[in-house]
Amino acid sequence: MVTNVPVASVLGPYLHVALTGPQVKGPLCHYLFRAAAEAGPHHILKMYSTNGSMLNISPRLEANSEDSYYRLEVVAADKDSLLFPVSVLRLHHLESKATEDVGKTPDIICELKSQVESFKRKLESVEHLSWMGLFKEDGDQQLSKFSPKPLTPHLSAQEERQQVRRKFLNMSSLQVTEEVREHLKTPIFDNWQWEEAEMLVLLQVMFTDLDFLTAFHIKLEVLQNFLFEVYCHYNSIPFHNFRHCFCVTQMMYGLIWLTDLRSKLSRIDLLIMLTSALCHDLDHPGYNNVYQINAQTDLALRYNDISPLENHHCAVAFGILSKPECNILKNLTCEQYKHIRGGMIRCILATDMARHNEILNKFRIMQPVFDFTNKDHKEVLMKIMVKVSDISNEARPMTVAEPWLDCLLQEFFNQSDTEKLKGLPVTPFMDRDKVSKPSSQTNFIRFVLLPLFTELTKLFPCLEQHILEPVRRALEYYSDMERANKQDCHLKCCGGFTSSLFLVGIMSAISKSL
Ligand SMILES: Nc1nc2c(ncn2[C@@H]2O[C@@H]3COP(=O)(O)O[C@H]3[C@H]2O)c(=O)[nH]1
Numbered sequence: 001m002v003t004n005v006p007v008a009s010v011l012g013p014y015l016h017v018a019l020t021g022p023q024v025k026g027p028l029c030h031y032l033f034r035a036a037a038e039a040g041p042h043h044i045l046k047m048y049s050t051n052g053s054m055l056n057i058s059p060r061l062e063a064n065s066e067d068s069y070y071r072l073e074v075v076a077a078d079k080d081s082l083l084f085p086v087s088v089l090r091l092h093h094l095e096s097k098a099t100e101d102v103g104k105t106p107d108i109i110c111e112l113k114s115q116v117e118s119f120k121r122k123l124e125s126v127e128h129l130s131w132m133g134l135f136k137e138d139g140d141q142q143l144s145k146f147s148p149k150p151l152t153p154h155l156s157a158q159e160e161r162q163q164v165r166r167k168f169l170n171m172s173s174l175q176v177t178e179e180v181r182e183h184l185k186t187p188i189f190d191n192w193q194w195e196e197a198e199m200l201v202l203l204q205v206m207f208t209d210l211d212f213l214t215a216f217h218i219k220l221e222v223l224q225n226f227l228f229e230v231y232c233h234y235n236s237i238p239f240h241n242f243r244h245c246f247c248v249t250q251m252m253y254g255l256i257w258l259t260d261l262r263s264k265l266s267r268i269d270l271l272i273m274l275t276s277a278l279c280h281d282l283d284h285p286g287y288n289n290v291y292q293i294n295a296q297t298d299l300a301l302r303y304n305d306i307s308p309l310e311n312h313h314c315a316v317a318f319g320i321l322s323k324p325e326c327n328i329l330k331n332l333t334c335e336q337y338k339h340i341r342g343g344m345i346r347c348i349l350a351t352d353m354a355r356h357n358e359i360l361n362k363f364r365i366m367q368p369v370f371d372f373t374n375k376d377h378k379e380v381l382m383k384i385m386v387k388v389s390d391i392s393n394e395a396r397p398m399t400v401a402e403p404w405l406d407c408l409l410q411e412f413f414n415q416s417d418t419e420k421l422k423g424l425p426v427t428p429f430m431d432r433d434k435v436s437k438p439s440s441q442t443n444f445i446r447f448v449l450l451p452l453f454t455e456l457t458k459l460f461p462c463l464e465q466h467i468l469e470p471v472r473r474a475l476e477y478y479s480d481m482e483r484a485n486k487q488d489c490h491l492k493c494c495g496g497f498t499s500s501l502f503l504v505g506i507m508s509a510i511s512k513s514l
Pocket residue numbers: 240288351352353390391392393394405408440441444
C-alpha cells in the first residue's frame with residue numbers, strides 16, 4: 001500500500017486531517033503513510049471533506065484550514081473484495097470473533113459497521129442526485145418512471161421472470177394496434193410506458209414486421225424463447241438494462257424504416273443490425289471497460305483488456321443462440337450463419353466507444369463515394385447504425401430522454417464511488433463530486449453526438465428532422481441549464497472544471513484507437 005502512494009504525494013498540500021483520534025496537520029503523504037501503516041496492507045483509505053463528500057486523495061487536493069479539516073477513514077475491504085457483500089461478511093465474521101473473545105462487540109466494529117451501512121445507503125439511494133437539479137419539479141413522478149419496478153416481496157427474481165414470460169406468451173402480438181405499430185417506427189416512441197412483457201411483444205412485432213420469420217424460417221416459438229432469454233440476460237442496473245436494450249433496438253428499427261434501408265440492404269443485413277442492437281449490452285455489469293481493466297476483473301483477464309465488455313456481450317449472445325430452442329438462426333445455411341455471426345460480432349464490438357473515432361473516420365472517408373453494393377461500405381454503415389442507435393437517447397423527446405440521463409449518471413456515480421472505495425483511478429466524467437448534468441450533456445452532444453449524427457444525415461438527409469434537430473434542441477436545453485447553474489458560484493467552478501474533465505475523459509477513451 002505504502003509503495004503505491006505516488007511520489008508526487010510527497011509534494012502534496014499542507015493539510016489538517018482528522019484521523020481516528022485528534023486533529024493533526026502536515027503534508028498529505030504523512031497521513032497516508034501513517035493511516036496505511038495502521039490499517040494494514042489490505043485496507044482502503046477514504047478522505048472526506050467537512051461537509052461529508054468524498055475526495056480524491058491526490059497531490060492536487062486543496063490545502064485546508066483547521067476549520068475545514070479533512071477526515072481520513074479506513075474501510076474494511078481489501079482490493080480483491082466485491083466491496084459491500086464481502087466487506088459486510090468480513091465485518092460479521094470479525095464481530096462474532098471479537099464477541100467470542102471479549103464478550104461484547106467492540107466500539108470500533110460498531111463504528112465500521114455503521115460507516116459501511118451509511119455508504120451503502122448512499123450508493124443505493126438516488127436522492128443524492130438532487131443537489132445537481134437532476135429532477136424536475138415533478139421529480140417523484142419521473143423517478144417512478146425510470147426506477148426499476150420494485151420486486152413483489154414474496155417473488156424471487158426467477159419467479160418474477162417466469163411471470164413476465166407467462167404474460168408475454170399470453171399477449172398476442174395481434175393486440176398491438178396499427179397506431180402503436182406505426183409509432184414503433186419513429187424516434188418519438190415513448191419507451192417508459194411499457195412493462196417488460198409488453199416490450200417483449202413489441203420486439204416480437206419488430207422481427208415479424210420486417211418479415212424475418214418468413215425469410216429465415218424462424219418459428220414463432222423459437223423467436224419468443226430467444227427474446228425471453230435475452231431479457232433474462234440483462235441485469236437490473238440503472239442504465240445498461242433491458243429497457244436500454246429495448247430502446248436501442250427500437251431506434252434501430254425506426255432508422256431502418258425512416259431511411260428505407262429495406263430497399264438498400266439485404267434482409268440478412270437488416271437481421272444482423274436488429275439482432276446486434278438487441279444483444280449489444282447483454283449481461284452488462286454496470287461498470288465500464290476502464291473499470292474492468294483497472295480492477296483486473298475476470299472479464300478483462302479473459303479478453304486481455306481488449307473491449308472486455310463488448311466481447312462478453314457478444315459471447316453471451318451466441319451462448320443463447322447455441323441453445324436449439326432459442327436458435328433463431330438454426331434454419332439458415334452454414335454460409336448464412338457465418339455471415340450473420342461475423343456481422344453481429346463486428347457490430348457489437350463497434351459499440352466500444354474507444355473505437356469511436358476509428359469507425360467515424362472510416363465512414364467520413366467513404367461518405368462522398370458511398371456505395372450500397374460495396375461490402376466494406378456496407379459493413380461500416382451497419383456499425384454506424386448500431387452506434388447511432390446505442391447513443392440516441394437525446395434524439396428522443398425531452399420527456400423520454402431526460403430520465404435516461406439520470407439513470408446514466410446514477411450508474412456513472414456508482415462506478416466512481418466504487419473506484420474511490422477500492423483506491424482505483426477515478427474516471428473523471430463519472431465523479432459525482434465533479435460532474436454536473438448539463439455540462440456532461442452539452443459536451444457529449446457537441447463532441448460525440450452531433451459529429452456522428454451529422455455524418456449519417458449526409459447519407460440520409462431525411463434524418464435531419466428525426467435525429468439532428470432534436471439533438472440540437474437538447475443542446476440548447478442543457479446549455480440554458482448550464483448557464484443557469486453558472487449563476488451559482490459553487491456550480492460555476494464545477495461546470496468549468498467538468499468541461500475539461502469531460503474532454504480529457506471521453507477523448508482519452510475515444511482516442512485510444514488512434
Ligand atoms: N454523457 C452522456 N453519455 C452518454 C449518453 N448516452 C451514451 N453515453 C455514453 O456513451 C457510451 C456508449 O457506450 P456504453 O454503453 O459503454 O456507455 C455509454 C455512455 O458512457 C448520454 O446521453 N450522455
